[in-house]
Amino acid sequence: MNYLRKIKLLNRKKTDPNKFIFTGDEKDQISKLQLYQYSPEEFDELNNLTLSNFDHQLLKKPISWLNIFGLNNTTDIVSFCQQQKIDNLVIQDILDVNQRPKFQAYDSYNFLTIKSTVPSEKLLEVEQISFVFNKDYLISFQEKKADHFDHIRYRIRENKGIIRHEATDFLLYTLLEAILDNYFKTLDRINSDVDKLDIKNLKNNPSPSALEDIEEQKVVVRFIKNAILPIKEFTLITERNHQSFIQDSNKKFYYELKDLSQTLLDHCDILQASLESSTNLLFSIQSHKMNQVMKTLTVVSTIFIPLTFIAGIYGMNFENMPELTWQYGYYGVWGIILIIFVGMLLFFKSKNWF
Numbered sequence: 001m002n003y004l005r006k007i008k009l010l011n012r013k014k015t016d017p018n019k020f021i022f023t024g025d026e027k028d029q030i031s032k033l034q035l036y037q038y039s040p041e042e043f044d045e046l047n048n049l050t051l052s053n054f055d056h057q058l059l060k061k062p063i064s065w066l067n068i069f070g071l072n073n074t075t076d077i078v079s080f081c082q083q084q085k086i087d088n089l090v091i092q093d094i095l096d097v098n099q100r101p102k103f104q105a106y107d108s109y110n111f112l113t114i115k116s117t118v119p120s121e122k123l124l125e126v127e128q129i130s131f132v133f134n135k136d137y138l139i140s141f142q143e144k145k146a147d148h149f150d151h152i153r154y155r156i157r158e159n160k161g162i163i164r165h166e167a168t169d170f171l172l173y174t175l176l177e178a179i180l181d182n183y184f185k186t187l188d189r190i191n192s193d194v195d196k197l198d199i200k201n202l203k204n205n206p207s208p209s210a211l212e213d214i215e216e217q218k219v220v221v222r223f224i225k226n227a228i229l230p231i232k233e234f235t236l237i238t239e240r241n242h243q244s245f246i247q248d249s250n251k252k253f254y255y256e257l258k259d260l261s262q263t264l265l266d267h268c269d270i271l272q273a274s275l276e277s278s279t280n281l282l283f284s285i286q287s288h289k290m291n292q293v294m295k296t297l298t299v300v301s302t303i304f305i306p307l308t309f310i311a312g313i314y315g316m317n318f319e320n321m322p323e324l325t326w327q328y329g330y331y332g333v334w335g336i337i338l339i340i341f342v343g344m345l346l347f348f349k350s351k352n353w354f
Contacts, residue, residue, distance in 0.1 A: 101230035
C-alpha cells in the first residue's frame, strides 16, 4: 500500500531564471476558476472564468475570493500571478507542490502554503493549497478540484453565519479550519486501523505484512505532524506579532486554530506511541514464538542424545561385546532406551519446558 505520492524534485539549476516548473502531476485537470464576491447585502458567483482573460479589476471589489483549481497550466498561472504583482518566489512556491508549508508577509499581500489530506480507504491523497491574500481579496490555489470548501461556499451563497459580515481574515480562518478537519478525519481512520491491530490479532497473525502496514501508518503520521507544525507556527506568528490582515476582533478565531493544531499534534503523538507499541508487540510475539520452537527442538534433541549414544555404542563392530551374544540383549537395550526416554520426558514436564 502506497500512502504518499512520489516526490518530483524541482530542478533549481535552471538556465532561465524566469522559467517556472510545476512539480505536481501533469495529468491533473486544466485550471478552472471560481470567483465569489460578497457583502452582508449582496453576493455574486462567477464560474465561467479563465486565467488568460481574467479581469483583475474584479478583485478590487471587496470582499473577493478567487479559487483556482489545477496548476499544470504553468504559463497561464505565471501570467496571472505576474499581472497580480505576485513575487516570482511565491509563484514558484505555488507551483512546487513539494514545498514545505510556510507563511510569508509581503508589502501588499501575504502568502501561506499548506498541505491538505483527503481521507480514503487505501490511499492518503495529499494536496498542496496556497493562499495569497490581503484585506480585500483572497486567492486560493488548489492542485485539483476537491470538496474541501463546499460548506463554506454554501455559507456564502445562503448568507449563513457571519462569513459575509467579515473580511478575508475570517474567510481564511474557515478555510484553514476545513483543512484541519480533514486531518482529524485522516487521523481517525488511522486510529481505526490501529485499533484493529489488537493483541489477539497480532498473536494470530504476526506476519511481515502486519509490520509493513504499521510502518506505512508511521510514515503517514509523521507526514501529518510535519504538515501541521507550520500551521501552528503561523497561528503563533499571528498571535505574537501584529498582522494587518487580521482584525483584533477576529484574533480569537486564530487562537482556536492554534488549539486545533495542538490537538492534532497530540493525536499524532498518541498514534506514534501506539504504533511503536504495536511494532514492539509484534517483534515480541515473533520472538516468543521462535523461542517456543527452539525450546521444542532443544527438548527433542536433548532426549535423543543419550539414545543416540547407546545406539552408537552397540553399533560398533567389536567382537568382544557380551551383550551382543546375550539372549535378551536386544530387549534389554530397548528397555534402557524407553526408561531414559520416559524419565527425561517426566523431568522436562516437571520443569514446565513443554
